[in-house]
Amino acid sequence: MAGFAVAFIFANLAASPVQADSFPRVSNFALNVPSYPPPTAFQLMPAFTGVALAKPTCLASPPGDTRRLFVCEKDSGKIKVIPDVTAGTPVSYDFLALSNLATFDDQGVLGLAFHPNYGPNPATQNAYCYVFYSRKNGALSYSRLSRFTVLTPGSVPTADPASELVLIEQLDRAGFHPGGDLHFGPDGYLYISLGDEGFYDDSFNNAQHIDGNFFSAIARIDVDKRPGSLEPNIHPAVPRDGGVARYAVPPDNPFVGATTFNGLAVLADAVWTEFWAVGLRHPWRFSFDALTGELWVGDVGEGGFEEVDLVTRGGNYGWSFREGAHPGPKNGTEPPGFASIDPIYEYSHLGGQACVIGGFVYRGTRISALHGRYIFGDYMTGNIWAAERTGPGSISVQRIAGQTGIAAFGSDPSNGDILIADNDNNRILRLTATPVTDSYPETLSATGLFADLADFSPAPGVMPYAPNLDFWSDHALKSRWFVIPDAADTMTWSRDGVWTFPSGTVWVTSTSK
Numbered sequence: 001m002a003g004f005a006v007a008f009i010f011a012n013l014a015a016s017p018v019q020a021d022s023f024p025r026v027s028n029f030a031l032n033v034p035s036y037p038p039p040t041a042f043q044l045m046p047a048f049t050g051v052a053l054a055k056p057t058c059l060a061s062p063p064g065d066t067r068r069l070f071v072c073e074k075d076s077g078k079i080k081v082i083p084d085v086t087a088g089t090p091v092s093y094d095f096l097a098l099s100n101l102a103t104f105d106d107q108g109v110l111g112l113a114f115h116p117n118y119g120p121n122p123a124t125q126n127a128y129c130y131v132f133y134s135r136k137n138g139a140l141s142y143s144r145l146s147r148f149t150v151l152t153p154g155s156v157p158t159a160d161p162a163s164e165l166v167l168i169e170q171l172d173r174a175g176f177h178p179g180g181d182l183h184f185g186p187d188g189y190l191y192i193s194l195g196d197e198g199f200y201d202d203s204f205n206n207a208q209h210i211d212g213n214f215f216s217a218i219a220r221i222d223v224d225k226r227p228g229s230l231e232p233n234i235h236p237a238v239p240r241d242g243g244v245a246r247y248a249v250p251p252d253n254p255f256v257g258a259t260t261f262n263g264l265a266v267l268a269d270a271v272w273t274e275f276w277a278v279g280l281r282h283p284w285r286f287s288f289d290a291l292t293g294e295l296w297v298g299d300v301g302e303g304g305f306e307e308v309d310l311v312t313r314g315g316n317y318g319w320s321f322r323e324g325a326h327p328g329p330k331n332g333t334e335p336p337g338f339a340s341i342d343p344i345y346e347y348s349h350l351g352g353q354a355c356v357i358g359g360f361v362y363r364g365t366r367i368s369a370l371h372g373r374y375i376f377g378d379y380m381t382g383n384i385w386a387a388e389r390t391g392p393g394s395i396s397v398q399r400i401a402g403q404t405g406i407a408a409f410g411s412d413p414s415n416g417d418i419l420i421a422d423n424d425n426n427r428i429l430r431l432t433a434t435p436v437t438d439s440y441p442e443t444l445s446a447t448g449l450f451a452d453l454a455d456f457s458p459a460p461g462v463m464p465y466a467p468n469l470d471f472w473s474d475h476a477l478k479s480r481w482f483v484i485p486d487a488a489d490t491m492t493w494s495r496d497g498v499w500t501f502p503s504g505t506v507w508v509t510s511t512s513k
Contacts, residue, residue, distance in 0.1 A: 029485055030459075033506050040367070040434065048082060059409075059411075075109075105175050134175070143178050165246055173198070218297065231244065279321075281300060286358050296358060304349055305347065306346060308387070367431070417431065449481070449483070450462070
């Protein structure tokens with residue numbers, strides 16, 4: 001069976017030398033090969049009708065799992081599991097129930113991540129998951145990161161509350177801006193989002209310090225204690241067994257051995273060497289691009305701007321000297337060595353927008369119009385956007401849907417669909433897409449590229465060619481054609497440089513085995 005790929009050339013293209021057959025130049029304006037795919041209508045639909053949830057705020061699945069979806073409920077203290085997202089009538093079970101939960105404002109069950117080597121085979125895998133949540137202890141509350149062991153990880157699982165191993169427990173004096181998202185990076189280390197602890201204008205002065213408390217950063221820790229990893233510095237938030245912490249610090253973390261920050265001296269043994277990037281206010285949700293490994297963060301603003309950051313090793317994202325790409329509440333008090341990175345995208349609070357919800361770069365195949373775009377939203381207005389990279393430091397943003405109360409984005413493990421945690425309406429939504437009806441060709445015959453599909457005789461003006469040097473194609477057999485619709489147009493070539501082609505040039509390849 002032959003398959004066809006049609007490419008559209010609108011700008012300069014570096015091409016291999018070709019040898020075209022001797023065909024007369026003929027104009028062909030009857031081709032139906034549009035420049036762009038058809039427009040798409042997006043819609044939000046309930047994903048798992050009948051599954052009862054209470055303020056879902058985090059969606060996660062174990063690595064490689066194609067059936068199970070785990071849902072954090074912010075205020076109930078529970079994490080639930082949908083054991084089969086493909087079932088005709090999905091159901092959910094309690095996976096973990098946490099006690100003594102603090103639920104003031106942003107607090108609650110906030111993050112869940114499964115170990116990269118999680119699985120049912122105890123000989124080669126482990127049964128660990130990691131949870132970030134807010135816990136009460138008398139009149140005080142704490143942000144806690146813990147490891148739990150999962151019972152029966154290969155079936156309908158439950159996490160054993162008695163297995164809890166507390167890795168970090170930071171006193172939280174306000175209950176606002178805890179962050180709390182968790183993801184293992186492509187490097188196998190656990191990344192943690194941390195807000196500035198709360199109130200206004202970075203009131204606890206956490207945002208521009210690496211030697212204070214566990215706040216206002218993206219942290220990166222080694223839960224496996226690999227050879228060469230380091231013991232974290234002493235801090236009341238880090239429990240120890242016999243003087244040894246329950247995790248380690250990757251040796252390439254950017255603040256390992258730091259003696260200065262923002263041009264000012266710091267004590268090396270007081271530095272949070274766990275920090276990967278700093279200067280964040282409330283990085284509520286973040287994600288890694290599954291293809292590129294880039295770290296995308298939605299950082300909730302304060303007085304005027306919401307921001308999306310591409311976070312890099314050792315980056316300072318400005319809060320509270322900066323808010324987005326603008327002066328922040330502590331502008332004018334910067335130390336002489338302060339330098340920050342502006343967001344890749346920001347938007348103002350005009351129109352009621354006020355709480356960015358970071359999403360992820362869609363790499364699924366079911367909505368081609370969104371492939372490679374960063375999907376994110378705003379909690380207050382419900383705007384959901386798709387952002388396309390337009391350059392090294394810029395993106396173009398399109399609104400695609402809306403639903404107030406969005407708390408998180410996730411992925412259907414069975415098919416990669418975009419899922420959305422609707423915190424206000426206690427449900428999970430699915431983003432669906434329907435192409436808008438138009439004249440876009442649905443079959444090869446509708447393109448007009450071939451006079452006879454039985455033997456692939458090209459239409460007038462469509463000329464065959466072959467590269468002088470074929471490239472490896474998995475033993476596939478290929479035939480190639482191209483057409484410049486207007487015979488008056490010409491291409492230009494260069495022996496060693498870039499070739500140019502008229503706008504509207506169409507390239508066609510058939511592949512068979």
